[in-house]
Amino acid sequence: MLLKIEFESETPIYQQIKNQIIKGIATGELAIGEDLPSVRQMAADIGINFHTVNKVYTQLKQEGWVVVHRKSGVMINPDLKAELTEDYLQTLEENLETLAAEAYLRGVSKEDFHGMIDKKYSSFIGRGRK
Structure with missing residues (x-):
């Protein structure tokens, strides 16, 4: 890599x-x-x-x-089991809140913001870990 x-x-x-x-x-x-x-x-x-x-x-x-x-x-990690924890979800929500706030203040539309998230998330599906 x-x-x-x-x-x-x-x-x-x-x-x-x-x-x-x-x-x-x-x-x-x-x-x-x-x-x-x-x-x-x-x-x-x-x-x-x-x-x-x-x-x-x-x-x-x-x-x-x-x-x-x-x-x-x-x-x-050969035994990688990335678990979904409450701490992770809280951190994710905090990070998304900051990104959403900045996108809003810079004039990114809600639809464009959702589209970017969907595109990035979808880019990982079927490529690596499932």
């Missing part, structure tokens, strides 16, 4: 990496059980501090997306 980092973006680099790994799992671009580069290797490939990659891997591990083995490194 090729990561595309926008160094001038307002989105922090660690968040860009994390988002792309999760999208990669959803699309099937990253397979369940697939090895990810070591912290140092990914940092060197991207040209960033290894602490940034370590932060990404730590968060992904805490959320259950990856597992870390001392000998074999980091891999997409």
Whole structure:
């Protein structure tokens, strides 16, 4: 998987990496059980501090997306069961509220906003995890 980092973006680099790994799992671009580069290797490939990659891997591990083995490194969790929890639903609703508020203030119509969400969600169906 090729990561595309926008160094001038307002989105922090660690968040860009994390988002792309999760999208990669959803699309099937990253397979369940697939090895990810070591912290140092990914940092060197991207040209960033290894602490940034370590932060990404730590968060992904805490959320259950990856597992870390001392000998074999980091891999997409072979037992991935992304559970729908009350905490996740609350976070999702908060994030959507912010996105909806910004879209409203910038003049995006309700229909266009719904269409964008539907298009993005539908793009994952049948491509990766079911």
